[in-house]
Amino acid sequence: MKRGSTRPTMLAYFLLLHCFKEAASGGIAGMEAKVDIIKLVVPEYVKRGDGVDLECHWKATGEIYSIKWYFNDREFFAYIPNTSPALTLHPLGGINVTVSISSNGKVHLSNVQLASSGRYKCEVILESPAFLTADSSSNMTVVEIPEDKPTITGTQHQYRIGDTVQLNCSSPRSFPPADLAWFINEERASGQYLIPHAPTHYPEGLTESHLGLQFVVSREHFNKGAMTLRCTAKISPHYLKTQQHSVDGLLTYNVPPMESRAKSAMSEVLAEKSHIQSPLRWQGVQHPDKSSPSGNIRKNHITFGLEQSQ
Structure with a gap:
């Protein structure tokens, strides 16, 4: 009975060992999500010359190997706690990191420029042997807002x-x-x-x-x-x-020159109808013509307007 009772114990031991191996390699369903980005803070719009904080919040069940930030898929900031120094910068055009107020979960960008517009990604990697990884990204646009009206x-x-x-x-x-x-x-x-x-x-x-x-x-x-x-x-x-x-x-109304032939006919009609009381009547207007010796009459152009009768 005693020898037979060890078999379940040994079986449980091997099953438990197998589970640990599978967990380390990410082979068990549900175990691969040991690290998650739960919140990424990247402002959608920032005014040119301002400073901005980029924040990465994560949830993990193991130790952190590194936290890295990328701009348009190029690394510019890394936090690796088991190295010295823990913070590492990789210079990129348009990216100005203020190290003194940056940490494992926050990166401060100062004096952002138009070239700072792009996609920012946070990547969190767990320690070995699995090196499980989670990342999240978002766009930021730097704007130059004018003060004047159009x-x-x-x-x-x-x-x-x-x-x-x-x-x-x-x-x-x-x-x-x-x-x-x-x-x-x-x-x-x-x-x-x-x-x-x-x-x-x-x-x-x-x-x-x-x-x-x-x-x-x-x-x-x-x-x-x-x-x-x-x-x-x-x-x-x-x-x-x-x-x-x-x-x-x-x-x-501005009447085109080609219609000027109707001017005399219209004038005659107006003269004949001038004694009739009407809610509306046509009024002919002659314009000065500077080219005329008399300086008073412009040829081939007349405007007509609707005038209320008194």
């Missing part, structure tokens, strides 16, 4: 029905480039009114965005005799500024 060029003080609006909106230099949008009387301008222009790039990595607005003025573009044209520049979620151009509207 600018509008090509403005006029007044527009008549039939005039052509030709404006351009330009954003201040920034990174990433600003998204521009046009609005007419608080309504977003139709795509057919927009004239895309190529952005302007500068050596330091900044960009100016440009967007044109062009359309023929009609009565529907006026709101109580005025028209408001607005351009917005947006860099989400940090920057949203607007430049506005408000103009007076003259509800008069």
